[in-house]
Amino acid sequence: MYMEYVTLNNGVRMPAVGFGTWDVRGESGRQAIIQALELGYRLLDTAQMYENEDIVGKAVRGSGIPRKDMFITTKLYRPSAGYTKAKKGIERSLRALDMDYIDLLLIHEPYDNAAQMYDAFREAYEQGKVRAIGISNFNMEKYKDFIEYCGVIPAVDQVESHVYFPQLDLKDFLKSYGTVMQSWASFSEGRKNIFREPLLIEIGKQYGKTAGQVALRFLVQNGIPVIPKSVHTDRMRENLSVFDFNLTQADMKRIAGLDKGKSLFGWY
Numbered sequence: 001m002y003m004e005y006v007t008l009n010n011g012v013r014m015p016a017v018g019f020g021t022w023d024v025r026g027e028s029g030r031q032a033i034i035q036a037l038e039l040g041y042r043l044l045d046t047a048q049m050y051e052n053e054d055i056v057g058k059a060v061r062g063s064g065i066p067r068k069d070m071f072i073t074t075k076l077y078r079p080s081a082g083y084t085k086a087k088k089g090i091e092r093s094l095r096a097l098d099m100d101y102i103d104l105l106l107i108h109e110p111y112d113n114a115a116q117m118y119d120a121f122r123e124a125y126e127q128g129k130v131r132a133i134g135i136s137n138f139n140m141e142k143y144k145d146f147i148e149y150c151g152v153i154p155a156v157d158q159v160e161s162h163v164y165f166p167q168l169d170l171k172d173f174l175k176s177y178g179t180v181m182q183s184w185a186s187f188s189e190g191r192k193n194i195f196r197e198p199l200l201i202e203i204g205k206q207y208g209k210t211a212g213q214v215a216l217r218f219l220v221q222n223g224i225p226v227i228p229k230s231v232h233t234d235r236m237r238e239n240l241s242v243f244d245f246n247l248t249q250a251d252m253k254r255i256a257g258l259d260k261g262k263s264l265f266g267w268y
């Protein structure tokens with residue numbers, strides 16, 4: 001399956017569409033990940049919080065896909081908030097994944113001692129254990145504070161972003177510093193009945209695409225990489241197929257009109 005890539009601020013290339021693994025667990029989860037890899041996904045988004053790094057690692061090894069062709073993102077959370085804790089946390093993730101390196105390592109949320117966590121991230125980055133480092137759920141204010149002392153500008157800030165709250169201003173702001181904004185919950189986790197949104201259905205009909213594909217295309221076309229999650233094969237395939245049509249400027253403008261300017265998750 002065709003894939004587009006975004007280039008991060010250190011030259012590392014990241015797939016524009018990846019596979020989210022929140023709540024993808026156990027043997028059925030491993031099978032779902034293998035299915036995703038067979039369909040062409042090359043980015044897997046996991047986190048220590050998801051308790052599934054081990055099955056992500058097993059699925060990648062079982063797939064036979066060369067490690068260099070894969071892009072593995074993981075995140076450390078509160079139990080690793082601190083320099084020594086994060087150092088140990090990175091080793092824990094490498095062990096759980098059973099991999100020599102992580103492609104993208106993120107601080108899951110802006111914890112009080114995110115700076116100390118990031119010191120450990122920088123070290124791992126310099127040692128080649130991690131190819132790119134970044135953050136997640138940092139708004140403009142948190143980001144501004146963070147980059148004053150972080151040393152290495154985050155490659156990625158992974159945040160809530162979907163048609164109802166795309167955060168296009170945050171995307172432009174981050175871009176001006178060299179950070180790519182990646183979307184989580186590109187489907188708003190199904191909130192607001194996104195798959196039945198009349199405008200997305202109407203626009204999709206012009207291109208033979210579903211509401212979901214239009215929702216993803218809107219983000220990707222705005223330069224926002226996505227990591228939709230599904231455990232259903234047909235949906236996994238559908239979610240990858242967003243590179244063979246272009247929304248017009250008028251479409252983009254109409255979809256931007258769905259922006260309510262407010263988080264649906266209350267994170268920000």
Ligand SMILES: NC(=O)c1ccc[n+]([C@@H]2O[C@H](COP(=O)([O-])OP(=O)(O)OC[C@H]3O[C@@H](n4cnc5c(N)ncnc54)[C@H](OP(=O)(O)O)[C@@H]3O)[C@@H](O)[C@H]2O)c1
Pocket residue numbers: 019020021022023045046108136137158159183184185186187188189190195212227228229230231232235236238239
């Ligand atoms: N950094 C963070 O703090 C953070 C927070 C949340 C999520 N994430 C990451 O972002 C990923 C994506 O977010 P998410 O999983 O929360 O939500 P999402 O991708 O917005 O939505 C997933 C939901 O949509 C359904 N779905 C997927 N494709 C569909 C399609 N084509 N048609 C109809 N329904 C479809 C899935 O159901 P089925 O599985 O039953 O198909 C699931 O219920 C996560 O898996 C995780 O890796 C990160």
